Amino acid sequence: MGDRVGRRAVVLGASMAGLVTARVLAEEYERVTIIDRDEVTEVEDTRRGVPQGAHAHALLAKGQQTLEALFPGMTEELRADGIPMVDMGEMHWFFEGRTWRPATTGLVVASVARPFLERWVRARVAALPEVEFVERCDIVGVRATPDGGRVTGARVRRHGAASDEEVLEADLTVDCTGRGSRMPVWLEELGYARPEQEQVKIGLSYTTCEFDLPDRPLTGSLSLIPLATPGSPRGAFFGRVGGDRHILSLTGMLGDCPDPGLEGFLAYTRSLPVPAIHDAVGTTSPVAEPVTIRFPASVRRRYERLNRFPAGVLVLGDAVCSFNPVYGQGMTVAALEAVVLRDQLREGRVPEAGRFFRRIAEVVDAPWAIAAGGDLSWPEVEGKRTAQVRMVNAYMGKLQAAATTDGRITDAFMRVAGLIEPPTALMRPSVVARVVRGSLRRSGRAPGTRPAEQTGAKAF
16 A cells, blocks of 8 residues: 555545545545446536536636646646636626726636536546546445444445445545535434534526537627626626637526526526627527526535544535535635645545544635625525625625726736635725725715715725
C-alpha cells in the first residue's frame, strides 16, 4: 500500500461532485469505485440522474480555477474544442432592463453545456488507473460495524431482475448523491441524529431550449443575462456553448413558469425586459421541445453541528447544500469541498468527520449567504429574515442599479459572485462610496448635498 491512506474508497454518485471527489481520492487510495444508478461512461447527453444538465450552467471563476488545478490544461483543451471563453464582467448582465457597465475582470470562464463539461471531467477521471465505475446500480444503504461506530462500505443492488444485494467494502465511503441524499435516513437507522436542515422556499422553474443559430447573434458578447428581481421577476440565461449551439434558459420564481410547448416558451421570451433575446430566437425552431425542471427550495444540511457521526463516511456536494441554481454555485462549491478533502487526506489519514464538516461549512457559508440572502429579497419567499439580511438586500438593490453606470462596481460584484472574494468585499468603503454616488446621481442630487427632509437617515 505504500504511503497511501487506504486500499479502497467508494464514491456514491457520478455527477460532478462525485467525479472531483474521485479525482482527489485517487491520490490516496489504491482503488476508487464510483457507483451510480445510471449508465454514465458512454453517455453524451443529459442523463436521468442529472435532470438539471439540460439547462444553462455556470462554472464560476473560482470553479474554473479549481478545476484547472485538479485537471491541468483543462481551459486550453476546452478552448481547443470550440468552447467559448468569456470574461465574467464582459457578459451582458441586465438589472430591470438596464445593462450593467462592462468591466474587464480577468476572471475568464467557459461557456459550456453541463453534459459536455461533465463528460470531459468524467473522461479524465476514468483515465486514472485507480478509478473504476459501477453503473446501473442502486445504492441501498451503507454497511456499518455492529456498534454503528464505523461505516465499512455501501450496500448496492445491480440492475437486473435476479440481482441480489451486495456490499462493496471500503475504508472510506463518500456520499455525493445530491439533494436527494438518503444519508440523514441512514444515520438515523444507525442510531445517530439527523442533521439540522435549513430551507429557503423559492418555487423556481427553469425552462430551456437549445437552438442552432449559424448567424451567432451573440458574437462579441456571448451571453445575455437579465437578472430576475422582485421588480422584474422574469429572468433568463442566453449564451453560446460551442459552435452554433446556443442555450436559452428561462427562470421564474414562486411558481411562475412558461405555458407548455414552444408557443408558451416564446411568449415568455417576449415578456423579458431584454427584447434582443426574443429577436434572436423568435423565428427559429429549437433543436428540441422545451424542457422544464422545478426547484422548490434551497436546502442546507448542517452536518457540522452534529455531536456524533460514524467514522469511515463523509458527505459532499449538493448532499450537504443545494443552492438556487440561478447563482451557478453548485459545481464550484463541490470542487472546493473536494480540495478540502484532498488537503486533509494529505495529512496521511482519513479525515475526522467533525473537522471535515466544519471546514466545508466555511466553504458553503459565503455562497449560501449570497444565494439564500438574495432570494429573501423577494417578499413572498419563505425563510428567516434577520435585520442584517434586510439591510444587505436593500444595499444590494442600490449596488446592482449603480452597476448600470459604473464598471468598477460590476468588477467588484463579479469577484464576489465568482466566489473569488467574500461578500464583505462589497461593503468596502471604496465600493460603498461608488454605490452612494450612483444613488445620488439617479435621484438627481449632487454628491455631498442633502434634501431638506433628510434627518440623518442613510442614503441606502
